[in-house]
Amino acid sequence: MQKSKKNARQYFGEWRHWGLLLISPWLAGFFLLKFFPILASLALSLTNFYLLEPQKTEFVGLQYYIQFLHDPDMYTVLNRTIMLALAIIPVQLVSSVCIAALLSNRRLLAKNTMRTLFFLPSVIPSAAFIFMWQGFFNPASGWLNRLFLNPLGLAGLNHLSGRGAGNSLFILTSLWTIGPGMLILMGSMQGIAPELYEAAQVDGAGRFRRFFSITLPLITPAIFFTLILNLTAVFGGAVMMDRGYNFDSNLSSYDSYIYFYLFRVFKLGAATSLAWIFLIFTMAIVITLFITSKYWVYYPDPEKRA
Amino acid sequence: MNRLNLKKWQKILPFNLLVWIILALYLLPIISMVFTAMMSTEQLMDPRSPLYPARQLTFNYQGKDYPLYNVPTGSGIRPMALFQPGAKSSLFIDPQNPGAAPIRWVGGWRSLQGLYEFHISWDNFTVMAKNLPLADMLRNSLLILFLAEIGVLASSIVTAYGFARFKLPGGDLIFYILIATILIPDKVTTIPTYFVYVNLLHWRGTIYPILLPWFFGSAMYIFLLRQNFRSIPIDLEEAAMLDGAGPLQRLFYVILPQSWPVVITVSVLHFFYMWNETRTASLYLSSANPALMPISIGVQVYESRVPIQNIIEASSMVILAIPVLLLFISQRYFMQGIVVTGTEK
Numbered sequence: 084m085q086k087s088k089k090n091a092r093q094y095f096g097e098w099r100h101w102g103l104l105l106i107s108p109w110l111a112g113f114f115l116l117k118f119f120p121i122l123a124s125l126a127l128s129l130t131n132f133y134l135l136e137p138q139k140t141e142f143v144g145l146q147y148y149i150q151f152l153h154d155p156d157m158y159t160v161l162n163r164t165i166m167l168a169l170a171i172i173p174v175q176l177v178s179s180v181c182i183a184a185l186l187s188n189r190r191l192l193a194k195n196t197m198r199t200l201f202f203l204p205s206v207i208p209s210a211a212f213i214f215m216w217q218g219f220f221n222p223a224s225g226w227l228n229r230l231f232l233n234p235l236g237l238a239g240l241n242h243l244s245g246r247g248a249g250n251s252l253f254i255l256t257s258l259w260t261i262g263p264g265m266l267i268l269m270g271s272m273q274g275i276a277p278e279l280y281e282a283a284q285v286d287g288a289g290r291f292r293r294f295f296s297i298t299l300p301l302i303t304p305a306i307f308f309t310l311i312l313n314l315t316a317v318f319g320g321a322v323m324m325d326r327g328y329n330f331d332s333n334l335s336s337y338d339s340y341i342y343f344y345l346f347r348v349f350k351l352g353a354a355t356s357l358a359w360i361f362l363i364f365t366m367a368i369v370i371t372l373f374i375t376s377k378y379w380v381y382y383p384d385p386e387k388r389a
Numbered sequence: 390m391n392r393l394n395l396k397k398w399q400k401i402l403p404f405n406l407l408v409w410i411i412l413a414l415y416l417l418p419i420i421s422m423v424f425t426a427m428m429s430t431e432q433l434m435d436p437r438s439p440l441y442p443a444r445q446l447t448f449n450y451q452g453k454d455y456p457l458y459n460v461p462t463g464s465g466i467r468p469m470a471l472f473q474p475g476a477k478s479s480l481f482i483d484p485q486n487p488g489a490a491p492i493r494w495v496g497g498w499r500s501l502q503g504l505y506e507f508h509i510s511w512d513n514f515t516v517m518a519k520n521l522p523l524a525d526m527l528r529n530s531l532l533i534l535f536l537a538e539i540g541v542l543a544s545s546i547v548t549a550y551g552f553a554r555f556k557l558p559g560g561d562l563i564f565y566i567l568i569a570t571i572l573i574p575d576k577v578t579t580i581p582t583y584f585v586y587v588n589l590l591h592w593r594g595t596i597y598p599i600l601l602p603w604f605f606g607s608a609m610y611i612f613l614l615r616q617n618f619r620s621i622p623i624d625l626e627e628a629a630m631l632d633g634a635g636p637l638q639r640l641f642y643v644i645l646p647q648s649w650p651v652v653i654t655v656s657v658l659h660f661f662y663m664w665n666e667t668r669t670a671s672l673y674l675s676s677a678n679p680a681l682m683p684i685s686i687g688v689q690v691y692e693s694r695v696p697i698q699n700i701i702e703a704s705s706m707v708i709l710a711i712p713v714l715l716l717f718i719s720q721r722y723f724m725q726g727i728v729v730t731g732t733e734k
Contacts, residue, residue, distance in 0.1 A: 101551075101555055102551045102554075102556055102557045103551075103558060104551075105548060105550055105551025105636065106547075106548045106551035106557065106563070108543075108548055108604070108605055108606050109544065109545075109548040109606040109611060110563075111605060112544075112602065112604075113566070116578065117573060117578060119581070120577070120578040120580075120581040120582050121577055121578060124580055127581065185408055186408075190400065190401045190405065191404070191405065191408060192401065192405050195720055198720070198724045199716060199720040199724060200416065201412065201415065202716065202724070203416070203419070203713060203716060204415070204416070204419070205661075206665075206713060206715075207419075207709055207712070208664060208667075208688075208709065208712065209665055209667055210686070210688045210689035210704075210705065211688075211709045214692055214702065214705055215419065215422045215705055216418055217698075218418075218421060218425055218698050219418040221698065223436060224698065225421075226418070226421040226440065229440065230417075230440075266724075311572070315571065315572050341576055345580060351580060354580055355577075355581075357576075358576040358580065359577065361574060361576055361577070362574060362576070362577045365574055
């Protein structure tokens with residue numbers, strides 16, 4: 084307790100702006116690469132800036148926003164992005180919790196090697212990743228058909244492979260990006276005091292009861308963090324080791340819609356309004372998550388824990 | 390003693406078996422890739438060939454090689470060489486009795502199971518090495534990586550120390566802003582920054598747009614480092630301060646020597662990120678200046694041009710090898726788990 088308070092913030096009796104100086108690299112980057120560009124894209128989105136005739140730029144107010152809110156294409160691409168997130172995030176979250184639980188188990192042999200092997204798919208570069216899965220899904224020579232679907236007589240299911248949009252088999256590939264989340268969850272599981280499990284065992288709680296009543300509630304902060312991480316990865320933020328889903332424009336249709344306005348039509352005003360609509364949408368989700376988090380995320384109370 | 394051991398294994402083994410099965414299923418596409426990369430194109434086109442890299446056994450008859458098949462005959466299934474394939478019936482030669490006349494077998498030869506032996510074909514790798522400037526692309530990648538690592542480590546460590554130990558104007562607000570920047574989608578900042586890099590600075594076709602952002606630190610790494618710095622007891626720093634050590638000296642002589650695991654974790658994370666980075670590289674480099682392309686994007690461009698699965702898989706293996714190697718080297722630090730105590734301060 085004493086320590087944590089001391090740890091909190093200290094002047095050290097030195098020049099009081101040392102902190103500001105130390106964080107200045109990031110602070111400068113924040114203004115140059117985040118704050119001003121965001122403001123610039125907001126300003127740009129209120130004009131009809133057209134790359135081929137920049138001299139004709141005029142202030143048009145919310146015209147593009149109103150146009151896109153009535154644009155069925157915008158809803159199609161937004162809907163596709165949301166559907167992708169809704170399909171991928173629960174799959175990633177549940178599987179990373181399960182694998183983290185398996186890898187934290189006391190009975191696991193060769194712990195470090197097993198953990199490394201489960202982490203391995205997360206370091207595969209996107210260039211290898213996408214073609215590897217295409218090879219795996221290939222209807223003729225792919226192992227998915229030859230090992231699983233042909234013997235079961237389900238090969239017909241696999242016409243879902245290939246490069247079509249809304250590709251449901253590609254949701255499987257999202258299982259290969261759970262590494263960082265898995266590590267965070269594992270770290271959190273190791274932080275749980277063993278006495279808790281022993282006490283529960285004495286009281287007659289079974290393995291599953293112990294998992295659902297002790298492990299799961301205590302790792303909710305890590306689950307929350309992983310959820311945010313996965314969400315930003317799907318929506319194209321900058322996260323740890325993110326491979327992004329941008330390598331396939333079919334999977335990131337909102338991006339390709341922005342790039343269409345940017346690199347094909349050269350209407351920067353329209354492209355930036357699309358980006359801003361997405362920003363508002365993402366922030367609304369994140370803020371909602373943060374607000375609801377106090378109902379399901381367990382925060383140890385530092386005052387009581389001493 | 391022995392019985393105790395047995396009992397222990399009875400408890401451990403089923404669980405580990407389950408984990409091994411899950412792992413095998415999880416890594417199946419990688420195993421498939423490794424095998425496909427070592428297959429010849431003929432085998433890839435042959436749907437009845439085995440899953441592992443193999444070639445069909447042949448029998449030399451009068452100076453020519455003929456493929457061997459398992460043929461059902463009157464005296465059981467026997468390996469025979471296909472001499473003259475036909476639609477309704479084919480001529481076969483019995484390898485045990487090559488002097489005899491070819492035997493006519495009625496039925497479609499395509500329904501027969503061939504005989505295969507394990508055989509690795511390295512052709513895919515040589516074809517790729519001939520068509521791709523691998524050494525140049527590797528040099529580009531390593532240059533970008535090296536500079537980006539220096540930039541991101543220096544700026545993130547210093548910033549994280551500032552966040553961990555010093556009072557900042559506005560209290561925690563700046564820290565919340567730091568966390569918020571992680572969540573901002575790239576889309577919003579891409580257009581103005583692209584405009585500045587390309588139209589004002591004329592950096593299209595250079596590696597500067599890829600490198601520059603990292604010299605301002607990365608919010609994610611700053612967060613991880615800060616969490617770790619804060620867990621170090623402050624007493625040593627206070628002692629150093631009484632001896633007259635300034636903030637940077639305390640960072641270098643007190644904090645950093647105790648933080649190697651997290652610093653290594655962050656640099657390895659960044660290595661993986663930069664090695665895989667294709668988004669900015671494709672935006673600023675791939676069409677404008679292919680000579681500077683890093684290996685990830687170079688291989689991706691090549692793969693989209695070569696529609697042959699086994700060559701693609703071979704090139705995938707080449708870019709995969711280095712991060713996988715690094716992962717195994719660094720696993721000692723890496724697998725301790727990235728400890729994040731929630732998003733509270």
